[in-house]
Amino acid sequence: MDFDAMFNAQLGALKEEGNYRIFAELERRCGQFPRAKSHDDDAPDEVTVWCSNDYLGMGQHPVVRQAMKDAIDSCGTGAGGTRNISGTNHHHVALERELADLHGKEDALLFTSGYVSNWAALSTLGSRLPDAVILSDALNHASMIEGIRHSRAQKVIWKHNDPEDLDRKLAALPANAPKIVAFESVYSMDGDICPMAEIVEVAEKHGAMTYLDEVHAVGLYGPRGGGLSEREGLADRITLIEGTLGKAFGCMGGYIAGSPALCDFIRSFASGFIFTTALPPAVAAAAQASIAHLKVSQIERAQQRRQVARMRAMLDARGIPHMENPSHIIPVPIKDPVKCRMLADILMRDYGIYVQPINYPTVPKGTERLRFTPGPLHTDADIDRVVEALDVLWKQCAIAHAVA
Numbered sequence: 001m002d003f004d005a006m007f008n009a010q011l012g013a014l015k016e017e018g019n020y021r022i023f024a025e026l027e028r029r030c031g032q033f034p035r036a037k038s039h040d041d042d043a044p045d046e047v048t049v050w051c052s053n054d055y056l057g058m059g060q061h062p063v064v065r066q067a068m069k070d071a072i073d074s075c076g077t078g079a080g081g082t083r084n085i086s087g088t089n090h091h092h093v094a095l096e097r098e099l100a101d102l103h104g105k106e107d108a109l110l111f112t113s114g115y116v117s118n119w120a121a122l123s124t125l126g127s128r129l130p131d132a133v134i135l136s137d138a139l140n141h142a143s144m145i146e147g148i149r150h151s152r153a154q155k156v157i158w159k160h161n162d163p164e165d166l167d168r169k170l171a172a173l174p175a176n177a178p179k180i181v182a183f184e185s186v187y188s189m190d191g192d193i194c195p196m197a198e199i200v201e202v203a204e205k206h207g208a209m210t211y212l213d214e215v216h217a218v219g220l221y222g223p224r225g226g227g228l229s230e231r232e233g234l235a236d237r238i239t240l241i242e243g244t245l246g247k248a249f250g251c252m253g254g255y256i257a258g259s260p261a262l263c264d265f266i267r268s269f270a271s272g273f274i275f276t277t278a279l280p281p282a283v284a285a286a287a288q289a290s291i292a293h294l295k296v297s298q299i300e301r302a303q304q305r306r307q308v309a310r311m312r313a314m315l316d317a318r319g320i321p322h323m324e325n326p327s328h329i330i331p332v333p334i335k336d337p338v339k340c341r342m343l344a345d346i347l348m349r350d351y352g353i354y355v356q357p358i359n360y361p362t363v364p365k366g367t368e369r370l371r372f373t374p375g376p377l378h379t380d381a382d383i384d385r386v387v388e389a390l391d392v393l394w395k396q397c398a399i400a401h402a403v404a
Helices: 003-016 062-075 090-102 114-128 142-149 164-169 196-205 260-271 283-295 299-318 337-351 381-397
Strands: 026-028 035-038 046-049 108-111 133-137 154-158 179-184 209-213 240-244 254-258 330-333 367-371
Touching: 026 046, 026 062, 062 283, 090 108, 090 254, 090 283, 108 114, 108 260, 114 133, 114 142, 114 179, 114 209, 114 240, 114 254, 114 260, 133 142, 133 164, 133 196, 142 179, 164 196, 179 196, 196 209, 209 337, 254 260, 299 330, 299 381, 337 367, 337 381
Parallel strands: 133 154, 133 179, 179 209, 209 240
Antiparallel strands: 026 035, 035 046, 108 254, 240 254, 330 367
């Protein structure tokens, strides 16, 4: 049997529909973010990155870099295995304490990525709590969907950001069934924000636990970077807060924060924790330094908000559509996968502007977009250049100046 032919047939179909993904080969330049060296033949040697989830540039921050270097010098590189076999490194414990404090919780638990923390925590809760029902927002991330699927628990999908629909669906369930309401604070593709207070009130009304994904909010919102739940004063009413170290904190890893019993429950039963090599101590040390810095510094968040507002205003002035939302994410709708890929290629080749096209299955077909994430290290001149380039391409490609 020719397996390669089978693989290539499906890859060919993906290319024909415009959803085949091409990765840009980039090399981040330490201390020069958002500049990066390009290794692609059809791009300038230096490009400006416009779609990074290193939202605040903390992956380049001297305090974070120094913490990682110091930990490498004291501990070496890898963790040596799982925490069960190789032991829990002191840097893991210190980071978990930092994270628990960030969210006002008693405990926290580290994972190797935000994807793994969602998958492991939701699958464990759903499979280990007898007769559990997980109520999932319709636009939850793939990692949450996979965790729920793997749990084999009953799943109920409620309309996106609709507390009334959630209320109806909770009311229809048996009163004695353990209920888990899973949702996100900031949805990364549209950039919209959940009505958190209303969702929490509905969940509490029905005795349900709340599972909040804050991966696109931690570091960015709240007086100490604790996310939307901190900003809204609701963290103490959320049962489990899940977050990442790989976006605004500029490192790598994921985590959950909650009660000691909850974290110990996941630690003891989640295969995604038990059987996975732990984060390198140097990564944990760098993440702790980043979190500690952002707990007290407002500079990065304030400058990011300024640059986001500036870019939105300039796009409006040129009549270039962008999806309105109250977050830091600026999606520019294209609505066609081939045209979306073409625009991204031209921006890279002719302007040295790197923005990855967002196509299916990340977003539904017909909603393809370019997703911009202005940060504190993007200059005013950077914003001027990207808006000017978009304006030229909008006219050349005859893309409608409106959002349907």
